[in-house]
Amino acid sequence: MAPTVEIRNLTFTYPGIDGKPPPGAPPLIEDVCFSLEAGQRCLLVGSNGAGKTTILKILGGKHMVDPSMVGVLGRSAFHDTALTSSGDLCYLGGEWRRDVAFAGYQSNSKGTPQTSPICPGEQFGHRSTLPKGLPEPALYVQTVRTSPDQAHIWGGNGAVRTCPPCPACPRRICPNNLGINQGTPLKSGCFCGQMGCQILGLPLEMLLHLNYILDVDLTWRMHKASDGQRRRVQICMGLLKPFKVLLLDEITVDLDVLARANLLTYLKKECAEQGATIIYATHIFDGLDDWPTHIVYVAHGKLQLALPLEKVKEMSQLSLMRTVERWLRKERDEDRRKRKERKEKGLPAFDKVIEGSRVVNNGWAAGRLTSTIAGEDNFSFSSNSVLR
Numbered sequence: 370m371a372p373t374v375e376i377r378n379l380t381f382t383y384p385g386i387d388g389k390p391p392p393g394a395p396p397l398i399e400d401v402c403f404s405l406e407a408g409q410r411c412l413l414v415g416s417n418g419a420g421k422t423t424i425l426k427i428l429g430g431k432h433m434v435d436p437s438m439v440g441v442l443g444r445s446a447f448h449d450t451a452l453t454s455s456g457d458l459c460y461l462g463g464e465w466r467r468d469v470a471f472a473g474y475q476s477n478s479k480g481t482p483q484t485s486p487i488c489p490g491e492q493f494g495h496r497s498t499l500p501k502g503l504p505e506p507a508l509y510v511q512t513v514r515t516s517p518d519q520a521h522i523w524g525g526n527g528a529v530r531t532c533p534p535c536p537a538c539p540r541r542i543c544p545n546n547l548g549i550n551q552g553t554p555l556k557s558g559c560f561c562g563q564m565g566c567q568i569l570g571l572p573l574e575m576l577l578h579l580n581y582i583l584d585v586d587l588t589w590r591m592h593k594a595s596d597g598q599r600r601r602v603q604i605c606m607g608l609l610k611p612f613k614v615l616l617l618d619e620i621t622v623d624l625d626v627l628a629r630a631n632l633l634t635y636l637k638k639e640c641a642e643q644g645a646t647i648i649y650a651t652h653i654f655d656g657l658d659d660w661p662t663h664i665v666y667v668a669h670g671k672l673q674l675a676l677p678l679e680k681v682k683e684m685s686q687l688s689l690m691r692t693v694e695r696w697l698r699k700e701r702d703e704d705r706r707k708r709k710e711r712k713e714k715g716l717p718a719f720d721k722v723i724e725g726s727r728v729v730n731n732g733w734a735a736g737r738l739t740s741t742i743a744g745e746d747n748f749s750f751s752s753n754s755v756l757r
């Protein structure tokens with residue numbers, strides 16, 4: 370069976386705002402390889418800062434890497450934007466926000482901004498869909514972010530401008546509004562049913578299905594909902610489109626035990642019935658022992674283990690939680706031993722921190738003509754000023 374998710378020698382360093390990794394920065398993710406097939410559920414584990422979110426975001430197409438390094442359903446998640454907009458590839462992360470984008474051209478010959486907006490949810494941003502003949506660096510993709518409270522437009526310089534809903538496109542936030550610099554918080558007090566149907570443009574029937582699983586009351590007012598209630602709505606909205614590959618970055622954190630158990634059962638069933646692939650990064654192991662089919666363990670951005678669960682030898686004696694605890698304890702002890710040795714040799718205990726700006730545009734790596742691997746040559750396959 371062809372893998373639905375394939376990572377081959379993935380190496381990645383976060384770029385700074387100039388689009389380049391800080392000089393001398395070591396790779397954050399180094400030489401990671403693993404693959405998964407349809408119907409497999411994989412737990413992604415590792416200590417804080419190990420690189421789980423980074424890997425999931427790369428898989429979710431939020432950071433550009435060489436297409437040879439990551440294949441989701443046989444496609445490059447970053448470059449093939451139709452993959453994410455179709456819903457086949459779904460990323461649900463800790464923070465609730467949604468990216469929609471438009472592609473356009475930075476300026477015409479007179480320097481006037483030119484935009485060719487494409488509404489959210491439609492295919493956008495691929496170089497081949499844009500008129501030919503314009504110089505490559507003029508191509509850009511810009512992100513409109515929406516959250517329950519407001520819509521944000523991220524400008525090229527990282528500046529945030531809030532954006533009112535577009536009158537021509539009342540069910541959605543339309544990039545036609547780009548450039549309107551007026552702050553209208555978006556539906557902060559709306560009903561959660563309205564959120565799904567009006568703002569995200571989803572039909573009510575679809576909403577009702579997951580609603581039952583997550584016990585969401587469509588009359589909840591978003592600004593009055595508790596953290597866990599908002600989280601339920603987030604998950605509900607995120608899972609509405611049928612997915613083939615689902616990436617979950619610790620989204621169950623605010624859920625009560627019943628909601629979490631129902632969700633895990635639902636996901637397991639979806640996986641078995643629809644042949645979906647799920648990767649779930651978490652630190653919460655309650656009730657997970659018989660959930661995953663596979664486990665991937667990363668430490669310091671490097672793959673330690675990628676195995677079917679039944680092949681994990683510790684699991685014959687220990688629970689999943691105790692198994693992972695043992696790995697992390699061993700890793701921590703090893704780190705401490707190394708630091709001690711370095712100190713004894715008169716070296717600083719920790720590696721020198723390479724200063725670089727943190728990429729804040731929703732984890733979308735600033736566009737670049739260069740590689741995201743420190744010290745490597747430029748990509749031949751990238752466009753400048755990509756600001757997704």
Ligand SMILES: Nc1ncnc2c1ncn2[C@@H]1O[C@H](COP(=O)(O)OP(=O)(O)OP(=O)(O)O)[C@@H](O)[C@H]1O
Binds near residue numbers: 416420421424
């Ligand atoms: N946007 C960013 N720009 C620069 N560095 C980042 C960015 N996001 C994360 N990092 C760094 O990358 C490393 C891995 O972070 P990541 O969030 O992938 O870890 P994680 O395994 O998900 O951790 P946790 O379990 O705490 O969520 C960390 O050292 C972090 O400081």
